Amino acid sequence: MSHTMTEKILARASGKESVKPGDEITARPDFVIAYDFPGYTDVFFKETREDFGISKVSSPERFVLFIDHMVPATAPKEEELHKITRAWGKEQGVPVYEREGIGHQVAAELGYATPGAFVVHFDGHVSQLGAFGSFAFGARKGVIESFVTENVTLTVPATVKVELVGTLQPGVMARDVFHHMVRVMGPASCRFKAVELCGPVIDQLSIEGRQTICGQAMFLGATTMLIAPDAKTMAYVAGRSKVDLAPVHPDADAVYERVVTIDVSSLEPIVVVPPSPANTRDLKDYVGVEVHTGYLGSCASGRLEDLRVAADVLRGRRIQPGFQLHVVPTSRAIMAAAAREGLIECLVEAGAFISSPSCDYCFGRIATMSDGQRAVSTGTLNTPGRMGSVDSEIYICNAAVVAASALEGRIADPRPYLAEAAAAAVGAAT
Amino acid sequence: MSLVNLRGRAAWIFEEDDYDIDLIIGVRNIKITDVTELAGLAMADYVPDFAGAVRKGDVLVGGHNFGYGHPHYPAMRAMRHLGIACVIAESFSPGFFRGEMSMGFPLVTCPGIRAAAVRGDELEVNFDSNEVRNRRTGKRLPLQPFSASERGMLDAGGLIPYLKARIAGSKETP
Numbered sequence: 001m002s003h004t005m006t007e008k009i010l011a012r013a014s015g016k017e018s019v020k021p022g023d024e025i026t027a028r029p030d031f032v033i034a035y036d037f038p039g040y041t042d043v044f045f046k047e048t049r050e051d052f053g054i055s056k057v058s059s060p061e062r063f064v065l066f067i068d069h070m071v072p073a074t075a076p077k078e079e080e081l082h083k084i085t086r087a088w089g090k091e092q093g094v095p096v097y098e099r100e101g102i103g104h105q106v107a108a109e110l111g112y113a114t115p116g117a118f119v120v121h122f123d124g125h126v127s128q129l130g131a132f133g134s135f136a137f138g139a140r141k142g143v144i145e146s147f148v149t150e151n152v153t154l155t156v157p158a159t160v161k162v163e164l165v166g167t168l169q170p171g172v173m174a175r176d177v178f179h180h181m182v183r184v185m186g187p188a189s190c191r192f193k194a195v196e197l198c199g200p201v202i203d204q205l206s207i208e209g210r211q212t213i214c215g216q217a218m219f220l221g222a223t224t225m226l227i228a229p230d231a232k233t234m235a236y237v238a239g240r241s242k243v244d245l246a247p248v249h250p251d252a253d254a255v256y257e258r259v260v261t262i263d264v265s266s267l268e269p270i271v272v273v274p275p276s277p278a279n280t281r282d283l284k285d286y287v288g289v290e291v292h293t294g295y296l297g298s299c300a301s302g303r304l305e306d307l308r309v310a311a312d313v314l315r316g317r318r319i320q321p322g323f324q325l326h327v328v329p330t331s332r333a334i335m336a337a338a339a340r341e342g343l344i345e346c347l348v349e350a351g352a353f354i355s356s357p358s359c360d361y362c363f364g365r366i367a368t369m370s371d372g373q374r375a376v377s378t379g380t381l382n383t384p385g386r387m388g389s390v391d392s393e394i395y396i397c398n399a400a401v402v403a404a405s406a407l408e409g410r411i412a413d414p415r416p417y418l419a420e421a422a423a424a425a426v427g428a429a430t
Numbered sequence: 431m432s433l434v435n436l437r438g439r440a441a442w443i444f445e446e447d448d449y450d451i452d453l454i455i456g457v458r459n460i461k462i463t464d465v466t467e468l469a470g471l472a473m474a475d476y477v478p479d480f481a482g483a484v485r486k487g488d489v490l491v492g493g494h495n496f497g498y499g500h501p502h503y504p505a506m507r508a509m510r511h512l513g514i515a516c517v518i519a520e521s522f523s524p525g526f527f528r529g530e531m532s533m534g535f536p537l538v539t540c541p542g543i544r545a546a547a548v549r550g551d552e553l554e555v556n557f558d559s560n561e562v563r564n565r566r567t568g569k570r571l572p573l574q575p576f577s578a579s580e581r582g583m584l585d586a587g588g589l590i591p592y593l594k595a596r597i598a599g600s601k602e603t604p
Contacts, residue, residue, distance in 0.1 A: 187448045
């Protein structure tokens, strides 16, 4: 019998010989991950203790908590929530990481993204751990099950295999690839399915680019997305992995619900227009739209390659007067690496406002827009009101587009700037 | 407690596919925790006095992939507070589905429902025969049955009581 990655991981985690799509299983997560947020973690702690009378979670080494939202706190009650989280972690022997960066990224850096692992969180963007061959999904408040039992109940999803072929053009990034998948396949195309992503484009893509794509699985309707581990994956996880698991690969004759092949050779940069992440459009049709603010960051984007490409666009230039460009590296490690590369200096000199890692820009908790303002953003979502006033608009795009738009005060094509930077680099090398 | 069959008016038909439920209360309001306040805001961007028009037991009707986006909880908390008994939709987004079902709130997948109902129609949801009936037109549509754990969760009134019962049961029968 042949199996997909999902079926193999869930069979192991549920202690079964094999599972098939549609089976309802109770599986033991290798890791239970959460960030503290009112109504979620504080409630999980309370329910565990008061409703179930459990004073200590079983196998606390499987748990990890992040403080990445409401960082820094702007009201006493926010800091109060963080205190509750720290105290619970201490009492339970569960590590709490704060100010290290956005948890979904830091989880990978710390080794929770182990190939073959089964991971649960309440937030669906944890699917980005699938970039390392983990099955990681957001169970919403259902994650409480793993606090009060050892397990979580789920239905084994069928798998949609997506093969990305062709060659990416210069200036086209992982972010464009994902939103192109939504355009081609549809925002509901993978509902309740796992997506296995493969093909030469994925082989060529950096680990960071893979995280970007896998983390957005929910916008295809998918439960999660996975990429089979390769040499790049194994090099990344070596010395990090928190558990010793055999990496999982799909069988050559695994049964997929559907196989989709997408050639990305002619793909150009995209923009996702309000009010929904379902609305992928060609950037060229929106070039010139006036924008007032830009956000480069989030769990989806904001990694080194995003910062590098922004620096390539902005080097030696100044952003449009009055334009607000917020650059928020996804993690502290990424920020430090960017500093060592000189990227931070370059971005600051161009006029960017740089923040230590935080989730808060993505949902308008800070850098809040007012009526009539428009943003270019690498954040996750463009629902009206997500980054401030409901009468403001969010255009999702790749990091280079954010940078180029900051220079022009209008949605702009970064490719001329990138071509110039590439030519200068060649000139400098010769 | 057990899942009971439902009968209520369609308080709203969401025509949109991929509907983001945050829009029900407005994204600007999703940090509000007071359920009475949230209930008063429900659908304010669509129609005046939605709250006043809803009767206990009314239902919502949605399109394909209902709950797409980030499925925050305040919108359905508000709806439940107003007396909304369930959402019947063409299909649901998985995060939303899982999150609200764990609240003990039935999300009924019923292909064809959007075209088969108008606002105000009285709809019956029968979980024994697994069908939805529009009492005005007489039209019956099959609904997608729940899995065992989904049904268990709804019968128990939500994930917490369901887990409690399951844990208690496993202690009694080693």
